[in-house]
Amino acid sequence: SQQGEEDPQALSIQEGENATMNCSYKTSINNLQWYRQNSGRGLVHLILIRSNEREKHSGRLRVTLDTSKKSSSLLITASRAADTASYFCATDAGGTSYGKLTFGQGTILTVHP
């Protein structure tokens, strides 16, 4: 079963706009990660946020984590056409899920020039 569920499934914006993607999960986690996948390619790690962190930044990326709501968001500011990709959240539940990073279904982001 999927641990993380992304919302929306697809997002279409203009260059320069901000893009926000959300991820909800079901069980407690040790950390949550975001990955990007360009069409036909492997996934690339973007950012990792630990369960005791609330916000993290990396360049134009901002990730928030609300463990009370079991949700996370990824904000891409001043988007570019090159940001067009699928974005996935992945959770590490730890405990008996040791070694089992679980991915959501992803958000397809299209940025129009």
Next chain:
Amino acid sequence: NAGVTQTPKFQVLKTGQSMTLQCAQDMNHEYMSWYRQDPGMGLRLIHYSVGAGITDQGEVPNGYNVSRSTTEDFPLRLLSAAPSQTSVYFCASSYSGTGAGELFFGEGSRLTVL
């Protein structure tokens, strides 16, 4: 560095045939894993390994075998291919022994079973 290398990139099999997807990493990572990606299903964990000689099942292990004789290599074997195994397969490795850190992915192996 090459990172994570998967071969072959494309493969067509007939139902009942067997084959091995190869995965090699040159980063000295202890943790390696195999995922399959299907439309609308995201990535699902097939098998993983936290070190040479140690493997365990993920979410969808049926029909697949793995072994880890070296740190570098983690092959995935399809025993008797079925159309339901048509998918894109990704190998990933991590410096984290628990697999809970950043994953480095290969470019994928696209398998079609007729």
